[in-house]
Amino acid sequence: MEQGQMRRIASLDRDQARRILVPGGAGYIGSHTCVELVQRGYQPVVVDNFVNSSPVSIERVCQITGTNDIPVIEADIRDTKRMEAVMREYECEAVIHFAGLKAVGESTTDPLNYYANNVQGSLSLLDAMESAGVKHIVFSSSATVYGTPVFLPYTEEHPLAPTNPYGMTKYTVELMLNDLVASACDINAGILRYFNPIGAHPSGKIGEDPNGIPNNLMPFVAQVAVGRRPHLNVFGNDYDTPDGTGVRDYIHVVDLAEAHIVALEKLMASPDSFTVNLGSGTGYSVLDVVKAFEKASGCEIALEFAERRPGDLPAYWADPAYALELLGWKTRLTLEDMCRDQWAWQSQNPNGYLEDQ
Numbered sequence: 001m002e003q004g005q006m007r008r009i010a011s012l013d014r015d016q017a018r019r020i021l022v023p024g025g026a027g028y029i030g031s032h033t034c035v036e037l038v039q040r041g042y043q044p045v046v047v048d049n050f051v052n053s054s055p056v057s058i059e060r061v062c063q064i065t066g067t068n069d070i071p072v073i074e075a076d077i078r079d080t081k082r083m084e085a086v087m088r089e090y091e092c093e094a095v096i097h098f099a100g101l102k103a104v105g106e107s108t109t110d111p112l113n114y115y116a117n118n119v120q121g122s123l124s125l126l127d128a129m130e131s132a133g134v135k136h137i138v139f140s141s142s143a144t145v146y147g148t149p150v151f152l153p154y155t156e157e158h159p160l161a162p163t164n165p166y167g168m169t170k171y172t173v174e175l176m177l178n179d180l181v182a183s184a185c186d187i188n189a190g191i192l193r194y195f196n197p198i199g200a201h202p203s204g205k206i207g208e209d210p211n212g213i214p215n216n217l218m219p220f221v222a223q224v225a226v227g228r229r230p231h232l233n234v235f236g237n238d239y240d241t242p243d244g245t246g247v248r249d250y251i252h253v254v255d256l257a258e259a260h261i262v263a264l265e266k267l268m269a270s271p272d273s274f275t276v277n278l279g280s281g282t283g284y285s286v287l288d289v290v291k292a293f294e295k296a297s298g299c300e301i302a303l304e305f306a307e308r309r310p311g312d313l314p315a316y317w318a319d320p321a322y323a324l325e326l327l328g329w330k331t332r333l334t335l336e337d338m339c340r341d342q343w344a345w346q347s348q349n350p351n352g353y354l355e356d357q
């Protein structure tokens with residue numbers, strides 16, 4: 001963004017900016033989406049209970065965008081009255097809903113907590129929206145709703161059969177949203193099925209900051225690079241894939257954040273609801289990602305081949321055609337960009353946001 005444009009947005013009068021409630025806005029994808037919102041002249045109103053994030057991320061969003069006016073409300077989305085009060089106080093026009101728990105393994109050991117957070121939390125937000133008269137919601141769903149591939153790439157018409165409680169919570173919220181929009185109420189919904197978001201803002205100021213040992217590939221690789229982990233365990237090298245390791249469709253978090261703005265504007269412009277894949281359409285193996293990260297960072301990533309991780313699928317990737325048709329959106333950043341920006345974040349913040357807390 002040009003400096004002049006940034007100053008213009010930063011100096012927007014608070015009453016002129018259109019306000020968007022962002023539950024889970026302090027998290028990984030939420031903070032990147034807040035950057036895009038501010039840069040396009042919206043005012044994000046963040047609600048987060050910081051169960052998996054730090055308020056420092058929003059301070060960094062302010063640094064990146066040159067604004068000092070992002071309200072942050074520490075609250076749980078299950079507090080329906082509070083959600084309604086916040087929507088009314090800030091006159092929010094729409095909700096971009098990121099708040100939820102996302103660790104697949106943990107969801108199998110603590111399923112009720114996942115249903116309570118992700119399903120009850122979403123129900124609470126929808127109740128609050130109805131009471132406060134907020135009409136548009138963008139929802140973070142996941143490719144995990146598809147389950148074992150019947151065909152690839154996954155199109156939006158692929159059967160839905162999640163294989164773990166986390167995926168079931170996303171599926172359940174999708175059903176709830178579909179029933180709601182089919183009813184007489186005038187809420188419309190954009191359901192976004194993300195593939196594998198990685199990378200960080202190119203400034204290196206915000207990025208993914210998992211608690212404890214990362215479950216996901218990219219943060220694990222990046223922590224090996226900065227010496228926080230001795231080596232990467234590659235879960236399985238005997239899959240029926242080109243090099244035997246698992247294949248996924250990785251998407252740069254900045255591309256993903258941009259898609260939220262396009263989806264939001266589509267919802268605000270027309271009454272229709274939609275469900276759409278957000279992926280690149282290309283699959284990369286674990287070893288492809290490791291090689292690209294080594295090239296981008298100049299660090300060698302020690303790795304060991306380990307057993308397959310229970311519940312992992314061998315390979316899947318998105319059919320991104322409908323996103324282009326519906327939203328005019330497609331990914332523009334490459335695996336090299338994802339690795340470069342992940343490294344900028346990890347090398348500048350080896351311990352995540354911890355040092356600033």
Ligand code: NAD
Nearest residue numbers: 024027028029049050051052053076077099100102140142
């Ligand atoms: P994240 O954990 O970084 O962000 C989620 C945020 O929600 C965190 O800030 C957390 O503190 C907050 N939160 C959780 N429960 C809450 C509650 N009850 N009330 C208020 N705040 C609460 O995760 P992320 O990677 O940014 O994911 C955002 C959303 O996208 C999640 O719903 C996730 O399930 C979904 N998603 C993520 C991925 C991925 O790989 N990162 C893939 C598909 C879908």
Ligand code: UDP
Nearest residue numbers: 215216217220233234235246247248286312
């Ligand atoms: N993976 C791995 N080692 C790790 C974490 C992940 O080999 O420490 C593999 C995993 O088996 C899968 C791919 O990397 O093939 C992506 O896994 P991730 O957990 O990032 O995403 P998801 O499984 O949710 O698609």
